[in-house]
Amino acid sequence: MSTLNALITLVVFPGGLAILLTGMIYEWVDRKLVARLQNRMGPRWYQPLADTVKLLAKEEVLPNGVHAQMFYALPVIALAGALTATLYVPVFGLRPAYSFNGDLIVTVYLLSVLTLCMGLAGANTLNRYALIGATRTLTQLFSYEAPFLLALLGPALVAGSWQIGEIADYAERHWLILTQPVGFLVAIIGLMGKLELPPFDAPEAETEIVAGALTEYSGRGLALFRLGKGVELVIGLTLVAAFYLGGVANPLLFFAKTLLLLAGMAAMQTLLTRLRIDQTVGLWWRYGALLVLAQYLAVIVWQGVMA
Amino acid sequence: MLKAAARLLQRWTQATVTPEPERLDVTLDAADLVPAVAALQEARWGYLAAITGVDLGPEAGEIELLYHFCAGAAVVTLRVRTPRNQAFVPSICDSVPSASFYERELMEMLGVTVANTPNTDRLFLPDDWPQEVYPLRKDFRLEDAPLPGSDT
Amino acid sequence: MTAEREPFRIPIGPQHPSLKEPGHFEFSVDGEIVTQASLRLGYVHRGIEKGAEQRSWVQALYLLERVCGICSHVHATAYCLGVEKLAGVEAPPRAQAIRSLVAELERIHSHLLWLGVAAHEAGFDMLFMHSWRDRETVMNLLEGITGNRVNYSANLLGGVKCDIDQRLADAIRAGLDYLEERTQHYLDVVLNDALFLRRTRGIGVMSREDAERLGVVGPTARASGVARDVRVDAPYAAYRTLPVQIVTEMAGDLQARFIVRVRELFETYRLIRTLLDTLPEGELTVRIPRRIPPGEAISRVEAPRGELFYYLKSNGSDQPERIKIRTPTLPNFASVLVLTVGRQLADVPMILAGIDPCFSCNDRMVAIHDTGEGRDRRWTWEQLRQHGIEVYR
Numbered sequence: 001m002s003t004l005n006a007l008i009t010l011v012v013f014p015g016g017l018a019i020l021l022t023g024m025i026y027e028w029v030d031r032k033l034v035a036r037l038q039n040r041m042g043p044r045w046y047q048p049l050a051d052t053v054k055l056l057a058k059e060e061v062l063p064n065g066v067h068a069q070m071f072y073a074l075p076v077i078a079l080a081g082a083l084t085a086t087l088y089v090p091v092f093g094l095r096p097a098y099s100f101n102g103d104l105i106v107t108v109y110l111l112s113v114l115t116l117c118m119g120l121a122g123a124n125t126l127n128r129y130a131l132i133g134a135t136r137t138l139t140q141l142f143s144y145e146a147p148f149l150l151a152l153l154g155p156a157l158v159a160g161s162w163q164i165g166e167i168a169d170y171a172e173r174h175w176l177i178l179t180q181p182v183g184f185l186v187a188i189i190g191l192m193g194k195l196e197l198p199p200f201d202a203p204e205a206e207t208e209i210v211a212g213a214l215t216e217y218s219g220r221g222l223a224l225f226r227l228g229k230g231v232e233l234v235i236g237l238t239l240v241a242a243f244y245l246g247g248v249a250n251p252l253l254f255f256a257k258t259l260l261l262l263a264g265m266a267a268m269q270t271l272l273t274r275l276r277i278d279q280t281v282g283l284w285w286r287y288g289a290l291l292v293l294a295q296y297l298a299v300i301v302w303q304g305v306m307a
Numbered sequence: 308m309l310k311a312a313a314r315l316l317q318r319w320t321q322a323t324v325t326p327e328p329e330r331l332d333v334t335l336d337a338a339d340l341v342p343a344v345a346a347l348q349e350a351r352w353g354y355l356a357a358i359t360g361v362d363l364g365p366e367a368g369e370i371e372l373l374y375h376f377c378a379g380a381a382v383v384t385l386r387v388r389t390p391r392n393q394a395f396v397p398s399i400c401d402s403v404p405s406a407s408f409y410e411r412e413l414m415e416m417l418g419v420t421v422a423n424t425p426n427t428d429r430l431f432l433p434d435d436w437p438q439e440v441y442p443l444r445k446d447f448r449l450e451d452a453p454l455p456g457s458d459t
Numbered sequence: 460m461t462a463e464r465e466p467f468r469i470p471i472g473p474q475h476p477s478l479k480e481p482g483h484f485e486f487s488v489d490g491e492i493v494t495q496a497s498l499r500l501g502y503v504h505r506g507i508e509k510g511a512e513q514r515s516w517v518q519a520l521y522l523l524e525r526v527c528g529i530c531s532h533v534h535a536t537a538y539c540l541g542v543e544k545l546a547g548v549e550a551p552p553r554a555q556a557i558r559s560l561v562a563e564l565e566r567i568h569s570h571l572l573w574l575g576v577a578a579h580e581a582g583f584d585m586l587f588m589h590s591w592r593d594r595e596t597v598m599n600l601l602e603g604i605t606g607n608r609v610n611y612s613a614n615l616l617g618g619v620k621c622d623i624d625q626r627l628a629d630a631i632r633a634g635l636d637y638l639e640e641r642t643q644h645y646l647d648v649v650l651n652d653a654l655f656l657r658r659t660r661g662i663g664v665m666s667r668e669d670a671e672r673l674g675v676v677g678p679t680a681r682a683s684g685v686a687r688d689v690r691v692d693a694p695y696a697a698y699r700t701l702p703v704q705i706v707t708e709m710a711g712d713l714q715a716r717f718i719v720r721v722r723e724l725f726e727t728y729r730l731i732r733t734l735l736d737t738l739p740e741g742e743l744t745v746r747i748p749r750r751i752p753p754g755e756a757i758s759r760v761e762a763p764r765g766e767l768f769y770y771l772k773s774n775g776s777d778q779p780e781r782i783k784i785r786t787p788t789l790p791n792f793a794s795v796l797v798l799t800v801g802r803q804l805a806d807v808p809m810i811l812a813g814i815d816p817c818f819s820c821n822d823r824m825v826a827i828h829d830t831g832e833g834r835d836r837r838w839t840w841e842q843l844r845q846h847g848i849e850v851y852r
Contacts, residue, residue, distance in 0.1 A: 038588040128469050132488075132804070198582055199654060205582060273654040274582020276803055277491065326755060327544075329693065354674035356759075357785035359770045373770065375757065375785075380693035382757050405674045405793040426497075431504045442509055 009097045015086045022091075023230025024048040026237070026262060030197075033266035048230070052223050060219035065126040074117045074124070075217070075224035081113030082231040089238050090168050093254035102162045108149055111235065114228045115141045115194065121225075122213025133212025136203040136277045140193060143281040144200075147288040148190030150296055154183040155243040157299055164242075172247030182295045184244040186288050191236040192265055193280070195229060199272035200280055237261050308352075308381040315350050316385075319343045334386045341397050343385060344374065348402040353378030355399075358409035360417040362391070364445045370394050370417060389419065398424035416443040466494060469804065473502045484807075491804050496796045511782045516542060516751055517616060519779055526784060528609050529572060532558075532565045533762040534784070535614040540695055541758030541771040542616055545751050552697075552739040554618035559697035560734045561604065561613045562760075563727045564631075567597045567638065569763035570720045570727075574645060577717070581658045586648060593641045596634045603627055618744030628735050635728050642724045649717040659714040663798050663810035666711055673797065674790045677765020682719045683711035689761040696760075701733060713810070750777045762787050 009015055027048045035042025062068060088096050088103040096103070115137060122134025156162055158179075159170035177184045193200040196212075204212030214225060241248050241257040248254040275283065309331045313323065319339035324332040335343055347353065359373040374385040389395055396413075398421050399406050410421040411430040418441035429436070441447060466487035473483045482502065487495040507526055511519040524535040536558055543549060550558070571594040578586035598608045605611035605621050613619050623631075648655065665675070670683035680687045689695070690703040706722040708715035753775035760767050765787030774780040799807050 038585050039592055040588055128467070132469070132491075198584075201582060270585045272583075273578075273652070273658050275654070275657070278803065279657055327757075330757065351671070354671065354790075356674075356766070356768050357770065357783060359781070359783035361772060361781045373783075375768065375770070377759070377766070377768075382759075384757075403674070404672070404797075405790055408789055408793060428497075428499065430498075430500050442506060447509070 014091045014094055015083055019086045019231050020227055022234050026233050027230045029262055030266055034269050037270040055223035056220055058219040060221055063125055063216045066124050070124050074121045075221040078114040078117035079224045079228040081110045082228045085110035085235050088164055089235050090242055090248055091238050093248045093251040096165050099165045104156055104162050104164050111232055114232055118213045125216040127216050129209040130213050130215040132209045133203050137213050139277055140203055140280055143284040144190045144193035147186050147284055147292050150292045151183045151187035154180050168242040168247050171243050172249055175246045177244040182291050186292045187240045195233055198269045199275050201274055202277045308378050312352055312383045315346045316343055329380045330382045332384045332386055337387045337389055337396050340387055344399045345402040347376055355403045355406055360413050362444045394419040397422050400425055417441050488804055493799050493802055496799045508782055511779055515777045524610055529569050530762045531610045532561050533760050533767050537758045537760045537767050537769040539614045539616055541756040541769050544756045545754050545773050546747050548617055548745050548747055550618045551742045553741045554743050555696040556734050556738050557619045563731050564597055564601055566727050566763045570724055583655055596638055600631055600634050615744055617747035639728050646721045649721055662713045664712045673794045675794045676787045676790055678719045679791050681707045682715035684709045689759045689766050693759055
């Protein structure tokens, strides 16, 4: 029985299919909102699903000069990493499917697997655009990762736990956006960097390097990468909502808060101009990391004073 | 403006015409082209607007090259003639770097050899265009052009 | 890996998302820094200069109008003015005013289009979408006047073929009011949007000396403080009685190119309103001989992108002897090759877009080929024409 339960958790709900579908729906919401803000019609609701089905059905072209096993394995690893992360996160307002002390660190690590795989996928091909894209992807990874992690550790510090479930319980009683506004901002902007959304889309800036690291991907590989991104979008939003916006205790709260965050992200995507990669790095290390570190210290001092 | 230009170019001038009020046509020897252009540039007289190559036809046996310089309303044209079968002019890229495009065009379109021009690659014509076929010459026939995509 | 010292080359083009038309740039990069740039054109070369020599003076007008899809009217205007000069006739005042009017409307259309493209290169799609929506207004006006959205065919040798009546004038004024309000908003964005400024301010700087040395024209030159505008320097058509105020900026960077073009829009709105208020009465055309007297003419007009230069030579027959077209993009390309060296790769599309390049303008050959039956055929103009007649009969 417990095996069946675990299987359902992994494959159907809340992991697996359910999160894949949610990822697609969120991707659609994002695209539609951006389109409407830009005075366009935007895609219909089933567009991401149609894209995925189409890509899965297409032949995957193996370019010359790549390491074939790696070329096929990277998208799978990327998606697997993102799906595994789902299990430790309170998606759909449920308690995390699995939980152990320190799962926050593992989740953040799993979320980076996707980016790493994309970087490797770009570096694996001979395509010049992909190579430049891979360099940029990895450069960007190193710039937002530390501030993003620090922004998620802020709530962990006040909750006194490294376990996502416990931090979320604590956050339900305290709206941390009020006490740690910098952390919230860094987390949401870090999430945009992670997902390579505008204005942090230099790694896939189509006007310079076509599709960046994924230029040579087609068919199944591309579909898996895209699904991975959708999943990461949902997980990232869940984490930020659970930690900073007063928790996601039930499905209603979950959808309301994550979609609200998504709307905010869509607005930022339309309002801001793409940053050059050097500007992105400068922004994160000069402002993002320092500010969040300052807040981090302030929290520690505050706790010391209170204790 | 035109008087200043006429004075600058006096040393090399063979003949001048003023076809319109604001225009001055100066006929030069091809060998004098480089110092004449350099004189205009040093005096900061206008900018190179274009280089026109005109094939005067097989009977005349010559190609005429027109170097148009503009300054405000004034247009000075330097006229240089070169034999058709051995078309040859010196490059003016030393004093006017932007002339490179026009000189590349002269080489491929009219078969004028431009000595010492920095870049001799084709600008407009395809890579598989045959040598010695120059589309802007008057005796160019469409049959001489390669078939597009015939080798693929 | 091949030889280690080999520079890493990034081709941009012939097919590339940042180029709306085909051209082949090759940039050598060291990391993200460009070390060398070269250019290859001709992917849309249609041999229009040669083609014009094989047509009558009247047919050539319609061919030349197709040099460029965006600034078609200025090509026709430059050609008509040149031919009229050769023939010794002058178009009536009303025709001259309408020529200028359409040219200014075309400038609005071209500048708004550029604003959107340049914003897209910077990854600022919001501005792209909005400016292109507003561009529809002016496209509709042009359609109202001439019947076409592009390639308006407003010009004839010796005049124009479309008139402006009261209803059209009102429509144009209403359209201008809307556009003026929107342009104010764009100026605000160009001047004040903090993130956008990070992509434009201090990027691709061209000093006044460089601008003069490279012979750049149009807004690109004016953004570097070179007050060069044919409408002012050598007025033609209605500009002879209509003073134009030159908009210049001193900074010479991308932001200056944005500001110059957006400010020019306001000047254009003023010019159009004045033209409408002072539209002279009278004929639209004069007769022009079929055979043009022998001679040479140089005709220069200010296209949206800068000075357009035409050289016309007639041998006294009903066909041109030689037509040379020098479009504004060609001298401006030279500046791109110089400007990009030493800059970030990410700035390249912006610098490229900053001059408002128009590849079709530069490439001018009819190489019509039909691969339908698995074999190539070359058609002469006559055969092609016959084919066209048969297909559409």
